[in-house]
Amino acid sequence: MKPKYKYSLLLMLVCSMLLVKAQEPTKNLEFFLNRAKISSPVLKDLENQRKSAGIDSLIVRASAKPQVTGSSSGLYAPIIHGYGYDEVITNGQSLDALLNVNYDLLNKKRINNQLQGVKLQNDSIRYASQVSTFDLNRSIADQYILAFASQYQVDFNSEVVALLKKEEALLKTLTRSNIYKQSEYLTFLVTLQQQELSLQQAALQYKNDLANLNYLSGITDTTSVLLEEPKLKSDKLFFETSFFKRKFELDSLKNENQRSSIILNYQPKLGVYANGGYNSSLVLQPYTNFGASVGFTFSVPIYDGHQKKMQFNKLNLASETISNYRAFFVRQQSQQLNLISQQISQTDALFGKINEQIRFSKGLIEVDSKLMHTGDLRVADFVIAVNNYMSAQNLLRQTTINRLKLINQYNYWNR
Template sequence: MIYKPLLTTLLIISGIMARAQAPVKNLDYYLGQAKSSSPVLKDFENQRRTAGIDSLIVRATAKPQVTGSGTGLYAPVIRGYGYDEVLTNGQALEAMLNVNYDLLNKKRINNQLEGIKIQSDSVKYASQLSLFDLNRSVIDQYITAFASQQQVDFNREVVSLLDREEKLLKTLTRSNIYKQSEYLTFLVTLQQQQLSLKQAELQFKNDYATLNYLAGVADTAQAKLAEPELQNAVFTGEKSFFTRRFELDSLKNTNLKNAIDLNYKPKLGVYANGGYNSSLVLQPYKNFGASVGFTFSVPIYDGHQRKMQYDKLALSSNTVAGYRDFFTRQQSQQINLIRQQIKQTDALFGKINEQIRFSKGLIDVDSKLLHTGDLRVSDFIIAINNYLSAQNLLRQTNINRLKLINQFNYWNR
């Protein structure tokens, strides 16, 4: 029992030294790790590159298309049985080189390219939104882990304080200045704080492991977390990032409408071919040749399908407008609510700091009285508990403020 306070002090000192030697990692480190290791962001990047390849494919279709083809036929007639030679010629051989070119495809190609650009912009938006969501989750967990780290540091400070007072109280108890029961009461308080320290260390390990998991960090070595530095919650009043998706939906509908219109435009194409085409019956060595031609088509009547497709796009546009208006109202309410919560939280710091100052001053006074035996141990314990409550309230209020700023910065884009 005599060596227990000494052992506790050594453990506290060793823990402090271990944390002092631990590497320091800040919020930017975890945000960078999360971004580089996210398979979702890599997937979006590959989708954007795919859209770039699609645009090249569309441009290639605008050029003349050259194909080669060949067919062969042999239809024997045995003892009068077989295909009609008037239809089959008995045998045929064809080898052709064909060139086709659509003369009126420029607007269609441009509309397809515009559709691919809208698709690429949509992927870019989804990628940025995914990054914002990832950052919000990592920042929120970083704040939680940092709060757990602060709790561990504060509990160590309290245990160190109580350990020093326990040594003095033991001496005073042996001198009959304090009763044995009062010493045991204080000792129970010390043991409770030691247990709270162990629980805080376990909680920090769990929160720290969760942070590494979210950020994709495989390193299991525990590091010291730097205080998170977040931008102050300032309302920009600029155009919201989140409404960009509704603009993209509107652009998609416009692109689809243009595609519908282009389907009802005349189509004109030219073609040319050359090669060998023979029935192998009469002078087959002379059956080399070439031909040119054109194709033209114009839609006349299809049962008013064009109007029906317009009606579908109109319904889609109404849906987009409804979602946009609803989201705009919700976002404005969300931002105003968070701003109000931040303002109310900031108003608490003055009162909490004042309470901490009084509680700390009371502990200092009570500690002096405890040294002279002019204070009941229970009063000293009450003072310590008040100090603990005030410090915990300050940390929790600060953590809540950081999380509110994180939420505000997410929606204020």
């Protein structure tokens, strides 16, 4: 096949690849984050727990109202040949059907305490839901970065293969003209085949990384897509208003709520009740035994073996534990954020040198390509120039991906 036909075939192949790639749908990180939130069973579970806590609040409010119950009981105790229960106790038989109303007069503080407990439970569920969202966002972003890196590698390998194929066609012609040795052509051909294998491996890795991204996001579609470059920026530090500190605040508030509940349990309780209906021994004029009654109940704790003090001691220990965890977390968060911030700064400092190396490597390839066209360059020198360019590009890719991962970690902890 003549060189000009090979060039035409190569041009057609490149154009067809670009056309197929242009037709692929483009998706960004936000798309996968939204799909993951919609598909997450954990977030759905927490949302149902939050709704359940709302129902608990309604139940507590309902318990503060007068409680009305209906009750009925019947008794028959026969005496046979003088044997049986004492009629003075049993009356022989009895029947009652009553409507009872009970109301606790001193329940306002207890109800408020229970409502506060339900609110804290709801706040804890909201916190857990937000933390789960942060965790989900971090895992999706990490996998998206990996998939984007694989896509970047495929694009770069395609560029290198196209470059080498172009030079291979010319080198083959020059070899036939005895300008280059057959061994030099074969050396170049081996390099081309290696890069073609690398391209296939990169394509398989991208397919696998994209499949994992879809899996984490709850997407069953296996269609190939183009991923946009993730635009992640590190946020400003907010140590004083850290979101993760909210957990320790909620734990402290729960501790105080339990303390108030213990105090309320040792306060006097006063309730009133009323009932009405039918209550009869069925002995004398049972048709007249319809009536009603009212009464009250009162109780006050006097001694229980110092259980109140013991419960307070447990809460004091729990409070100390919360303070220790909070102090440890604040130190760890500060150290981690400072470390990641330093790593980001050090990574940013590399880009200037890497880009300069890429510019020189690419310029050397252009010069070597011209020299090779005239037979004034060894093929091995051109292969070395290509390898240097590839190493610089891979270093740029790895550095870019590492920076994105660091920013993702930084933004997760800097809440």
